[in-house]
Amino acid sequence: xxxxxxxxxxxxxxxxxxxxxxxxxxxxxxxxxxxxxxxxxxxxxxxxxxxxxxxxxxxxxxxxxxxxxxxxxxxxxxxxxxxxxxxxxxxxxxxxxxxxxxxxxxxxxxxxxxxxxxxxxxxxxxxxxxxxxxxxxxxxxxxxxxxxxxxxxxxxxxxxxxxxxxxxxxxxxxxxxxxxxxxxxxxxxxxxxxxxxxxxxxxxxxxxxxxxxxxxxxxxxxxxxxxxxxxxxxxxxxxxxxxxxxxxxxxxxxxxxxxxxxxxxxxxxxxxxxxxxxxxxxxxxxxxxxxxxxxxxxxxxxxxxxxxxxxxxxxxxxxxxxxxxxxxxxxxxxxxxxxxxxxxxxxxxxxxxxxxxxxxxxxxxxxxxxxxxxxxxxxxxxxxxxxxxxxxxxxxxxxxxxxxxxxxxxxxxxxxxxxxxxxxxxxxxxxxxxxx
Ligand code: UGA
Numbered sequence: 085x086x087x088x089x090x091x092x093x094x095x096x097x098x099x100x101x102x103x104x105x106x107x108x109x110x111x112x113x114x115x116x117x118x119x120x121x122x123x124x125x126x127x128x129x130x131x132x133x134x135x136x137x138x139x140x141x142x143x144x145x146x147x148x149x150x151x152x153x154x155x156x157x158x159x160x161x162x163x164x165x166x167x168x169x170x171x172x173x174x175x176x177x178x179x180x181x182x183x184x185x186x187x188x189x190x191x192x193x194x195x196x197x198x199x200x201x202x203x204x205x206x207x208x209x210x211x212x213x214x215x216x217x218x219x220x221x222x223x224x225x226x227x228x229x230x231x232x233x234x235x236x237x238x239x240x241x242x243x244x245x246x247x248x249x250x251x252x253x254x255x256x257x258x259x260x261x262x263x264x265x266x267x268x269x270x271x272x273x274x275x276x277x278x279x280x281x282x283x284x285x286x287x288x289x290x291x292x293x294x295x296x297x298x299x300x301x302x303x304x305x306x307x308x309x310x311x312x313x314x315x316x317x318x319x320x321x322x323x324x325x326x327x328x329x330x331x332x333x334x335x336x337x338x339x340x341x342x343x344x345x346x347x348x349x350x351x352x353x354x355x356x357x358x359x360x361x362x363x364x365x366x367x368x369x370x371x372x373x374x375x376x377x378x379x380x381x382x383x384x385x386x387x388x389x390x391x392x393x394x395x396x397x398x399x400x401x402x403x404x405x406x407x408x409x410x411x412x413x414x415x416x417x418x419x420x421x422x423x424x425x426x427x428x429x430x431x432x433x434x435x436x437x438x439x440x441x442x443x444x445x446x447x448x449x450x451x452x453x454x455x456x457x458x459x460x461x462x463x464x465x466x467x468x469x470x471x472x473x474x475x476x477x478x479x480x481x482x483x484x485x486x487x488x489x490x491x492x493x494x495x496x497x498x499x500x501x502x503x504x505x506x507x508x509x510x511x512x513x514x515x516x517x518x519x520x
Contacts, residue, residue, distance in 0.1 A: 085268050086111075091167040091187070092116075098132065098246060111149050163201075163202055168183035169183055179208050198228070209292075209358065236249060252272065252278070254281045291351075313517070319517065344408075356370050381421050395465070401466070403469045404437055404469060409472055464490075481504065492513075500514075
């Protein structure tokens with residue numbers, strides 16, 4: 085099949101490379117000339133494990149290419165995927181659909197024959213209707229069908245998620261679109277990946293419901309963690325105790341500093357806004373958004389408390405800046421609020437992150453950056469683990485303590501058991517690990 089991927093950002097690039105790896109011919113189109121030039125020269129603009137090798141191999145096999153020229157790419161396409169960004173709209177939190185609608189207009193202007201358009205971007209219910217309307221209005225002469233195929237991949241594990249999905253959701257109101265998308269995903273039939281074919285609106289809502297549910301699960305366990313601290317219980321054991329119940333499931337029950345990233349914060353907010361607009365508010369998700377927002381700042385207070393009530397004039401070492409490991413993405417990362425909270429309270433910050441420092445520099449001010457965990461800890465009055473990178477999972481705690489001024493460890497991801505930290509001379513604070 086010949087596939088056009090409109091938007092060479094995170095989702096477009098990963099999906100395009102994976103479709104090419106299935107054996108399809110994929111052209112990724114983006115209006116950002118510099119990005120396309122970089123990709124043509126083999127430079128990948130994001131950090132995602134395995135993506136550079138996957139792109140290189142498929143380019144070498146002539147199955148994957150990059151261009152700014154949509155007119156040329158569209159001529160022979162069996163399907164055109166829209167994979168442009170849908171950020172939070174400034175001011176009101178609705179999804180900003182301007183890039184999606186621009187993509188629809190670009191497709192209409194360049195189409196030469198019947199087309200199947202598929203939205204992969206996360207878009208509110210009804211966006212497919214509007215995309216269809218835009219294209220039909222501009223090009224009443226061509227046959228167009230618009231489907232929805234939301235993406236469920238996680239940053240840091242995107243390629244494996246794409247190739248071994250729990251399910252593929254296809255929202256198509258007409259059988260032709262469903263057949264084309266089914267053909268594109270056919271290589272996954274071997275893995276027996278379930279394909280769920282629904283109406284377009286159902287597919288659009290499924291994506292938001294999935295992200296909102298996962299964000300709710302995390303927020304639930306975070307609040308239980310706070311309660312654990314108060315009553316002297318251990319949230320990790322509670323999570324295991326409930327997670328082994330198949331109806332609940334063990335995943336997404338790791339208590340921490342609150343969820344961040346490019347998806348959960350914007351998608352939960354957009355769902356809240358859409359539901360309010362429809363007169364059917366999703367109050368649970370409203371609470372999730374509010375609780376998670378407050379939590380990030382509360383984590384700064386937790387660090388201050390661990391530092392005997394004050395960080396004024398103290399040097400705080402931060403390990404991990406990205407919103408999760410194996411990415412360089414800093415969007416809505418808890419580290420941003422936590423560091424700002426500590427700086428407001430008079431602390432100076434030294435930080436280390438394996439991949440995120442370049443992005444962090446653009447978002448944080450007055451932070452010193454270290455080259456590794458041990459140099460970060462040098463002369464520090466406390467060390468705070470914000471992101472659970474593998475590089476921080478097996479630190480020599482004794483060595484770490486020896487270079488510090490004060491042996492305080494605040495572990496916001498519960499990477500280290502309290503006993504191990506204390507055995508190495510640390511004063512330990514985890515999340516949801518109460519003491520009695
Ligand atoms: C999320 C979803 O997991 C994907 O299925 C979805 O496709 C994607 O959003 C999207 O809409 O594009 P992602 O944002 O890459 O993926 O990362 P997650 O692994 O879901 O983590 C999100 C946040 O939740 C991170 O800040 C992470 O640290 C936090 N988290 C996750 C926890 O605090 N506890 C957990 O148990 C799990």
